[in-house]
Amino acid sequence: MRGAATFAAEFAPENMAYAAVVFATIARGRVTALDIAAATGAPGVVLVLTHENAPRLKPMPLFMTAGKAGGGDDLPILQDAEVHYNGQPIALVLAETLEQAEHAASLIEATYEIDEAVTTLEAGKARGTRTGIAFGQPAHVEIGKPEDELATAAHRFEATYTTPRHNHNAIEPHAVTLYWQDGELYMHDAVQAVNHVAWSVGSVFGLGEDKVHVTSPYVGGGFGSKVLWSHQILAAVAAREAGRPVRLSLSREGVYRTVGGRAQTEQRVALGADAQGRLQALQHTGTVIMSAHNALPEPFILSAQSSYATKSMLLDIQVATLDMLANTFMRAPGEAVGSFGLESAMDELAERLGIDPIELRIRNEPEKDPMKGLPFSSRQVVWCWRTAAERFGWDKRQAPGLRREGEWLVGLGCAMAGYPYQRMPGGAAGITLTADGRAQVSVAAHEMGMGTSTVHTQVAADRLALPMDAIEFRYGDNALPGVVLAGGSQQTASVGSAIIVATRELVKELLQLAGNASPLAGLSADEVGTTHGGLASLADPQRYESYASILSRAGRFELSVVGQAPMPGEGMHWSMHSHGAIFVEARVNAVTGEVRVPRLTGAYDCGRILNPKTATSQLRGGIIMGLGAALMEETQVDPRNGRIMNASLSEYHLPVHLDVPDIEVIFSDIPDPVSPMGARGIGEIGITGVSAAVANAVYNATGKRVRDLPITLDKLL
Template identity: 65%
Template sequence: MKKAIELAPDSWMPGGKPDPLIHHQHGHVGKSVSRIDGPLKVKGAARFAAEFAPSNMTYAAVMFSTIAKGRIASIDTSAAVTAPGVILVMTHHNAPAMKPMPLFMTNARAAGGDNLPIMQDDRIHWNGQPIALLLAETQEQADHAKSLIRVSYEVESAITSFAAAKAQGTEPGMFMGEKMKVEIGDADAALAAAPHKVSATYRTPRHNHNAIEPHAATVAWDGDELRVHDASQAVAHTAWSLAQVFDIDEKLVHVTSPYVGGGFGSKCLWQHQVLGAAASRIAGRPVRIALSREGVYRVVGGRSLTEQHVAIGAQEDGRFTSIIHTGVTVMSRQNALPEPFIVATRSGYAADTFKLDVEVAYMDMLANTFMRAPGEAVGTFALECAIDELAVELAMDPIELRIRNEPDKDPTQGTPFSSRHIVEAYRAGAERFGWNRRTLPGARREGEWLIGIGCATGTYPYYRMPGGAVRITLAQDGRARVAVAAHEMGMGMSTVNTQIAAERLGLALDEVSVEYGDSTLPGVILAGGSQQTAAIGAAVIAAQRLLVTELLKLAGNDSPLAGLSADEVGGLDGGLAKLDEQDRHESYVSILSRAGRNEVTVEAQAPMPMELQHWSMHSYSAIFSEVRVNVVTGETRVSRVLGSFDCGRILNHKTAASQFRGGIIMGLGLALMEETQFDERNGRIMNASLSDYHVPAHLDVPPIEIIWTDIPDPHTPMGAHGVGEIGITGTGAAVANAVFNATGKRIRDLPLTLDKLM
């Protein structure tokens, strides 16, 4: 008989023992398991938000403003109202009373992308703001009727250029309730005194979200009850926020999101869901509102531009005396997310002095939002390129320079690292990639192609947000159901949590099912910050301990487990067993049958994430890139990438590798092609389509090799750190550094398009 799993519900807390899942028993955790939802998606049986079809459904089309600031002087809807199939034309003249969306990051339950009044007045706040919504019997009829509306505006002066925004003055940036400013010692003086130094400005552009599934919702009212099938990564937050908008009890709002075709930070609450619900209430019929690709650009925020200054001073041996990372990003006054580009710098390297600061300039534009690794994705580009430049100044190997400045504790917070093995990741990655074959800049050429290699460090914080809760139901046949208001956006959430629950309960994978994507289920969990698995896993551990306690009560004195406490018992072979005496075992079927119970249900909340108060906690990556640059055209091709990751215990090798690769591919887009073309004359996004906004296609993506340390962190649930966002961090810099190694030309302005290399 296998040994029962050792159980300690709070073992990841400071001073506790390593979590028992680190020492796996059944082998579910730490194994390659294919995604459970994969077959449904391949067969087309997984229904997404725009695939629900209630009876008597109507179709929505949204009209967007074409000015950045001002008011609607007139809006003529007469032709649209009488167009074939039209059921409703909604403008600010007839929209129902609605409160602004509670703004994300200003309340633990809020999900709103902005806090503006939605179709409540004639004011225009950005170019692309929804100004009319049409409902018709078909999508084609709604789209046609929209084209018949005529609008005139009174235009007001708007701030639509970065230069004008900066000229107005900047304000301190706030992220997660804190100012993004750190000063330790006199960094300017240390830089001036340093024998070796670099100082440069790096720029990154706007980026737009382009998930394979555009944003959509199917909305219906039943009396005062609102039902929303949404493409969401925050079902519980969305339900609460919609209740605030329509001034109804949260219990009357039911949000489901069983499948999401990519989120990356964008699929929270935007104006289209609110407008769909408002139109449905007026029309008394269900509404499907599916944004076009252009509509996503007009209504859904993305990553904001940055202008970053990085200066590093070093001693003769390469040790840093000063790190300065400051700069400006832009945002609207209707949101709460400046791009926090210094986050990675706060914990990346040791230095004698630090000066870190993010300032914000304001523009009249669509509210920006989270986009995969907000801050880190673009901040590591600047920091890691500057370190590469310093390595050239010192004539030192870039990896050796990084290792020489490896901190023994968090350099700005002073807290110990819970787990940090980036040096091991670098050593393993360099050997596997063939780093020792690196040449001097511009020295390697094959025909028209210059070839270079580069590296960069990536880092992303470990988060475990409060609100994790699950319900476990154990049936008389020994099968278990886990219910949690979580989200499956293609990253394998349902699969890895099936593994975690099966491991804790001592069941086979096919004996556990996970119900998710529904606001009526337990938990207030956001699929963001690479923390959803940690939040759910901690709750599963708490619920399993509670289940053991209930089962021991049901087992009674006739059980082999009689007299044992919950701390002495673990899940094993479809039942419970004494930890150090495996023969004292009783199956779940036996316990429930003897107790005359069809099932037993427990619900538990995860303990507060106290580990974050005691440790500096992060995922790490060492990214290696090889590029080819054409000397005639300036075209850049990435020929291979290796990512060497240190993310604690890898819970599912297959889904984690997929997440790492996906992040790297998104990082290739950031490095080489992604850029939102923003017309600074009128604040309009010009390339609002996948024809003009370029993302990596199959031929742009080279072979990507993934390795990892797989060293568990004893201070986290399951020993794991997040893997969803670490892949993109460092990738932009690794490509840029490889381009320098190939050409000898340093590009500090993303994307690395051929015109900058000609």
């Protein structure tokens, strides 16, 4: 706001050197010669690091291969001459100034031996696919007899939907400022997983995670991308070799070369319905691209697992292995693009059946989780549909292609949004109460703009019955309690449940300290509550003593506790999801094919809303990213050499101010009975359903069905 927040690339240790990275320009092969003479001799150059002089390192532990593994890939970093993808780092230059480093990097000449590479989905399929392993399980689900049911269903619909690669494009490029001291590494990093980064970097260098200190107080957007990639390792190696602090701030192009995005998908959706539109078969199968060195086959089948009641189900993800930078998690991995296929297909089926698309979905509302068979903890899908439809004016929708205003064809569309509730193990929170009646709440959690610090200041103030300005929320540092990933829309539940436990611990300790002279004497922790900056008997609120009074009588300046969140058992017994219904007005220019979206309305059931202002912003942010995916976003790769062609913010188009309408977000605010605080995650659901709703609205406007994202004007002419 005032420019005073310090991001990772803005810490300035004494005697710091600047790093610049050189990226391979072939998709597959090896470096046969690397001419670094000019770079080494260039003014200001401190060090040139290549595979020929880099120390031996272990690869990064790949995400999800161990509890705190946080590597985007597990390729060797400057360990040999092999090139695995176009953009792989092949050299690093360290210099006194940024200008000197960038210039010297430009002087390095690489010669390659080029192998044949697989760079497209088609080529990858031709080579043969394998079943994806998503979250430790084969991505294949078969319930009932999906082929028979489809063949014999009264109504059948089948189509293929495709989505391109996407990049996160946080406006802050990935950056780290770091230094070594007495064999320990100190990193100011831009990450959404401080503990994962510390443990994983430690593993690369053979250090315990207690020797790696990671702070990340401000993160300029993450969306899944800000974990451990090769640049942090390169910077740490350079700093150790040069014996001085290093800053490595990736260029925008460098982010595209170093940090993976969302994978391309090709999805087949086949629906079989009876005469009333009830699903007899739901099939969502297809192929995604993936590198041989990462952990995530884009799980586009997730939406289909819990959206609709169906007599039979077939879900399957095949992986085509390409020579490419590791793809990774990006906001709502799976649902963001999977909902495009499924929710487009539901719209298409509704039209075949002559049923309103909302009505079709409500007819297929499941009573229990259709795959797991578990009861839903709370499911307000019908409320979402009815509420948003009324606010949006769904009753004004006409048959496709009928509404025209001047040059503009106008259409309305809708889709279901959904994202599961998650809470990962490892949540913990520290509370330190001081004799002046203030509390410091500490969690190794992250603030990337979601409102984490505000919401948890609020949660802690509420639990401790202290004013918000008496709470200091500390986060973004792996020295603090807890292993809390800012991912999977789970951070708030993880931190919140830990704060609840820590508060309980604190109450117990306070009662012990209070002793017999206190009005609280003899009461157990279950018999008191927090109120007005102290504790009071629940049965007799007159029996009250303030925290400050308890501490000062005990002669204590402060009292500290750490609470460990219980293991997340709620997900074992309940199917827990947030849901929503998103409505879109699309205007398509009859002359140019240009698409504009002047109106978006969504109603969401995300449990209790802890902070309506920041929650609304989270939803809008997701919706806008969905709008980008619908209309413009596409990472383009040159099939000849596997190189990302639009590695810049001028050629990878994001929604800008003029593309973004006022977005109305409505919350049910119905607490989830089994989640801590009654809340479910809100960070990712916003992006889901949006691209289908846009495609459905474009169809309603024009009568043209676009099944290939993004919906650019060439597909409508």
